[in-house]
Amino acid sequence: MATVKGGRVAVIGASGYGGLQTIRLLQGHPGLSVSFLGGERSAGQRWSSVCSFLPLPDDPKVESADPDRIAACSDFAVLSLPNGLACQLAPQLLERGVRVVDLSADFRYRSLEQWLQVYAKEAGSLNRQDAELCSSAVYGLPEWNGPAIADAKLVAAPGCFPTASLMPLLPFLKQGLIETSGIIIDAKTGTSGGGRVPKEAMLLAEASESIAPYGVIGHRHTSEIEQMAMEVAGQDIRLQFTPHLVPMVRGLLSTVYARLRDPGLTAEDCTTVLEAIYRHHPCVQVLPVGTYPATKWARHTNRALLSVQVDTRTGQLVLMSAIDNLIKGQAGQGVQCINLMAGLAPETGLPLQSFYP
Amino acid sequence: MATVKGGRVAVIGASGYGGLQTIRLLQGHPGLSVSFLGGERSAGQRWSSVCSFLPLPDDPKVESADPDRIAACSDFAVLSLPNGLACQLAPQLLERGVRVVDLSADFRYRSLEQWLQVYAKEAGSLNRQDAELCSSAVYGLPEWNGPAIADAKLVAAPGCFPTASLMPLLPFLKQGLIETSGIIIDAKTGTSGGGRVPKEAMLLAEASESIAPYGVIGHRHTSEIEQMAMEVAGQDIRLQFTPHLVPMVRGLLSTVYARLRDPGLTAEDCTTVLEAIYRHHPCVQVLPVGTYPATKWARHTNRALLSVQVDTRTGQLVLMSAIDNLIKGQAGQGVQCINLMAGLAPETGLPLQSFYP
Amino acid sequence: MATVKGGRVAVIGASGYGGLQTIRLLQGHPGLSVSFLGGERSAGQRWSSVCSFLPLPDDPKVESADPDRIAACSDFAVLSLPNGLACQLAPQLLERGVRVVDLSADFRYRSLEQWLQVYAKEAGSLNRQDAELCSSAVYGLPEWNGPAIADAKLVAAPGCFPTASLMPLLPFLKQGLIETSGIIIDAKTGTSGGGRVPKEAMLLAEASESIAPYGVIGHRHTSEIEQMAMEVAGQDIRLQFTPHLVPMVRGLLSTVYARLRDPGLTAEDCTTVLEAIYRHHPCVQVLPVGTYPATKWARHTNRALLSVQVDTRTGQLVLMSAIDNLIKGQAGQGVQCINLMAGLAPETGLPLQSFYP
Amino acid sequence: MATVKGGRVAVIGASGYGGLQTIRLLQGHPGLSVSFLGGERSAGQRWSSVCSFLPLPDDPKVESADPDRIAACSDFAVLSLPNGLACQLAPQLLERGVRVVDLSADFRYRSLEQWLQVYAKEAGSLNRQDAELCSSAVYGLPEWNGPAIADAKLVAAPGCFPTASLMPLLPFLKQGLIETSGIIIDAKTGTSGGGRVPKEAMLLAEASESIAPYGVIGHRHTSEIEQMAMEVAGQDIRLQFTPHLVPMVRGLLSTVYARLRDPGLTAEDCTTVLEAIYRHHPCVQVLPVGTYPATKWARHTNRALLSVQVDTRTGQLVLMSAIDNLIKGQAGQGVQCINLMAGLAPETGLPLQSFYP
Secondary structure (H helix, E strand, C coil), X not given: CCCCCXXXXXXXXXXXXXXXXXXXXXXXXXXXXXXXXXXXXXXXXXXXXHCCCCCCCCCCECECCCHHHHHXXXXXXXXXXXXXXXXXXXXXXXXXXXXXXXXXXXXXXXXXXXXXXXXXXHHHHCCHHHHHHHHHCEECCHHHHHHHHHHCCEEECCCHHHHHHHHHHXXXXXXXXXXXXXXXXXXXXXXXXXXXXXXXXXXXXXXXXXXXXCCCCCCHHHHHHHHHHHHHHCCCCCCEEEEXXXXXXXXXXXXXXXXXXXXXXXXXXXXXXXXXXXXXCCCEEECCCCCCCCHHXXXXXXXXXXEEEEECCCCXXXXXXXXXXXXXXXXXXXXXXXXXXXXXXXXXXXXXXXXXX | CCCXXXXXXXXXXXCCHHHHHHHHHHCCCCCEEXXXXXXXXXXXXXXXXXXXXXXCCCCCECECXXXXXXXXXXXXXXXXCCCCCHXXXXXXXHCCCCEEEECCCCCCCCCHHHHHHHCHHHHHHCCHHHHHHXXXXXXXXXXXXXXXXXXXXXXXXXXXXXXXXXXXXXXXXXXXXXXXXXXXXXXXXXXXXXXXXXXXXXXXXXXXXXXXXXXXXXXXXXXXXXXXXXXXXXXXXXXXXXXXXXXXXXXXXXXXXXXXXXXXXXXXXXXXXXXXXXXXXXXXXXXXXXXXXXXXXXCCCCCEEEEEEEECCCCEEEEEEEECCCHHHHHHHHHHHHHHHCCCCCCCCCCCCXXXX | CCCCCCEEEEEECCCCXXXXXXXXXXXXXXXXXXXXXXXXXXXXXXXXXXXXXXXXXXXXXXXXXXXXXXXXXXXXXXXXXXXXXXXXXXXXXXXXXXXXXXCCCCCXXXXXXXXXXXXXXXXXXXXXXXXXXXXXXXXXXXXXXXXXXXXXXXXXXXXXXXXXXXXXXXXXXXXXXXXXXXXXXXXXXXXXXXXXXXXXXXXXXXXXXXXXXXXXXXXXXXXXXXXXXXXXXXXXXXXXXXXXXXXXXXCEEEEEEEEECCCCCCHHHXXXXXXHHHCCCCCEEECCCCCCCCHHHHCCCCCEEEEEEEECCCCEEEEEEEECCCHHHHHHHXXXXXXXXXXXXXXXXXXXXXXXX | CCCCCCEEEEEECCCCXXXXXXXXXXXXXXXXXXXXXXCCXXXXXXXXXXXXXXXXXXXXXXXCCCHHHXXXXXXXXXXXXXXXXHHHHHHHHHCCCCEEEECCCCCCCCCHHHHHHHXXXXXXXXXXXXXXXXXXXXXXXXXXXXXXXXXXXXXXXXXXXXXXXXXXHHHHHHCCCECCCCCEEEEEECHHHHCCCCCHHHEHHHHCXXXXXXXXXXXXXXXXXXXXXXXXXXXXXXXXXXXXXXXXXXXXXXXXXXXXXXXXXXXXXXXXXXXXXXXXXXXXXXXXXXXXXXXXXHCCCCCEEEEEEEECCCCEEEEEEEECCCHHHHHHHHHHHHHHHCCCCCCCCXXXXXXXX
């Protein structure tokens, strides 16, 4: 008897940017469908009054995230909530048989202790049960954890900066081609990464016509990147990560600097390293030597564009990676994980080509 | 008898961005005035028909850059021309007694050989005489070469990236506080740095809503930065410089990474290093620890905003520097040099405060 | 015997914005496929070297637009060329049995005389044959000329401004609800409407952080709008059309002012007028009273968003219409026409929902 | 004995956009100085910690707006507060001899009844005393009410839309050259007009890459424009005003449509009308026929750029007006009023030339 592929997906936090992207991606998806729209603030309202520009069939109501109601109609749930809320809702969904993809940071660390350290302020609600959940959650980077994701009950989708930064870096760590000390990640993101809740710094009047670093030293994504980097490298890693806010809506560029162990390697050699690892991954495109990724090329797609350059004077490796922070860096990656969990090809229903310009 | 301070300034290349900024800055300058508008394409036209939105008194004509005409009415000339043209005009002006500030790259290298290597394509016109001029030209970074600039006949204003990158870096090189290997400069600029001549990559439709690296490895400003860095450090330096194009008109941010020799130094210590060196320089503002510069804070000003952070886990120093690429990174720095040459305070007539937002 | 639906489409002018959008829309289209890539400047090159970020299967070569080569592999041709070129190529394609959708202005006027008057500068190449073609070409506004488009050999896709302006206006002209004198169209467009050829005014440094009118009185689209308006109204119309350049890549908003003949009509009444006419047109969305269209809601979609408001003090009608200038205003409308010509539903393969934000 | 000109100015609401602009304009003003910084939220803090990028001499403290404290050190007060607050503070300042320029809408209507109608929500605090104040306040459009402003105790600075719209319109109303019915104002503003308090619609992620109308029919500025238009025309006027939100920080463009009474008037004639009225007003620049204003030309200046065009087919007049909404549309106009009140030339200390681009 054939296994049924596909499934019904509840979207919790429907009117935020993560929720909106997820709903949009599931529209027209050949194997997945939206089964439930969860949102506290807009509970009870018709979707058309929450979001007039993205009409949904039969104009469903947004509802409060009741676990029984969700479980009655859903195989999967995507949680797009502020940090500290998913860890309360996820257990209730899991025990009712709903498989969960969480877009927040709640389950990204294997160790509850580390989570408490990094996200202390939001940690009030965590309890013993969550420690077990933390260690059982799968880090949802499909190109690196595909089989584990396919079998998972609970997936923690990576942050946008870790996604962009790890994609070009992990192959070199895995192959042992670079020094593990002195790695520097200089990352640049559009303002939609800050979410839809109004903040002064994200006003157009403030953020437009300006670029600025923020969270220099100790940004939360540093430890998330280090965790996965250490797992792949098999050794301790302390790296530098500096995010910058760029005056654009979407797009995230990560420029990664590392020292080659063998200074004789060329840009062509290093491009081959990336191509070898990502050859069968349709959501990754390795650019030819000398072509550098613009975030616009990745916009509205679930694709990561990677490029390599080498300074033969110094043996320095420069890795560049461009993604759409709300798609491959958030909702698209979530859908990619559900695709795997539902037995579908990872790229099913996901846009891979940008509308340029 | 009192020395007369101030002077009359010819602006050559008046309708490009460098020329426009220079003219705007000289409007209302208490010690300098515009004496001549040079421009080949618009020669013979009234200024109001070239640039209706920046009216000048008596609406002068734009003229072809005739050395005799210029010398008859000018003490100084600012050359804002494409690379390879200033080196033809400058000697003619100098021999007529006009002191020259060149905004192009023509005189930025002490060695003609290096210039030929880096700017080979434009080098056709250079000859023996220029080799002497090259070595006699003063690199126009006023905070570091003030006395030499004051006495100079020919000043080469630094590039925008070198200005922003050297300002925070030089103090640490001078004091010997950082390793001279492994320095990484990740820089971000608005599109006006590409000039006013139309190019596809600089169209709003192309550059907006996107960030991308370019000129990775081997960008021309690398060697310009290295030359000045080596001069101050007194030793050989090979550093990494990666420019990125940011979707904004103006502004340039340089994020510089270096390893501290003494990992015990704190961000406060390093801020003190900057403050000690720049205390009496009104065009530099050192920000308190934990405040990071936004380019918007420097926009339309001749000020460089500097900030430092230290990762005590790794002993890594992170330097941040924001300027307006067309003012402190180009025309404002040119006027700052002329101020010194004319016996005026360096900041005379230069805006130091931004209109925010 | 079943009629075969769908077809093979040649795209001429492949690397301009119109060509790029057409190719992107045909990727994944269930009934149409790209059969030929025409481009003079890039003839002979692989597509991947022209446009690395939009990979096509088998990486085809761009070719010179040879009519025989096109006819051998294509049922349809989309011409995305500068004004004055399509009228040379179209006849050669038509006589070889290729049905043509032209995105330029060459066939938008029924009268060759008017074309010569408005587009005089480009008119050198027009001859007797074209006068016949002009009068036989169908104006490709699918919601108004659907049956004629379905049967047409040659379709002239409307300009972006006429599309956005006519969509809300025509219903009121058809029903005789507004005065035909005193109609005012104040339109706003992103800079991609200016095409991909570099122009100073379209540089990010120039166009960003600014809005300005252009072509005030006598813009070419005035007469194109008037032609279609008169056809539907059955009487002479002289209207006011003022375009403005807005600092964004895509999007076009048309705000149309007209006087109601019956000042007692409400916004609800007028919304009903639009709904009645567009009810069965999936590429039009009429917004509820009090909701006004943002161009972002239409971005990357083939949808026109319409809204109405009435000033009961003055009997003035305000119509608002938002489209993506490169999709519903250009390439998407072209594909919509081919859908009809190929016997497909008009919205086949066309995106109707935006990725917001 | 010579009258002392100039004065000391208290800025109340110092950290909002209106306050910031006022402070910036008073820096370096030859006749006015900042005497007091008022702000409730940041009361007690040093200015440098509120606004690190705009250093003030001696780094003053921000204080609560105590009338006695203000009166002790100030000749003038600029109130940059939300609607409904100035009307509480102004009487207390006036009775202590401080002359007030209010940037809010509290005193823009001569009739308290109308104010209550339009600004009902904020009107709770208004009382009998205010009705007298309302009728005694002078509408602060210096080019039209100069002498009254010079003598005023209380000036209500006009809104940004009324400023831009009235400047080109009033001359034609005054001369009786246009029909007073059917006037249409289609206006476009940057997002800084929405202030610094975070709102979802003003986030870069929402407002960028989009243009949209808002407040269609019945926007508050409609009645403010009508009040002044009627005063100058001497007859009843009902006009159409539609604002649009443009993806830029600053800048406001007003496109005004009206019917000429004498259809034989040319664009040249109409330009002469503007020139005749504004000849001696240094904050107004009338552009030559065929040159249309870009808001960027007016950015960071206190200048209004005006242009006229005529459609000889229809006798329709098109007026265009560009200002910086935070300078000539707000704080700059406030300073211009104080200049007059202090016996200075109106443009004293105000920037009239933009840094382009």
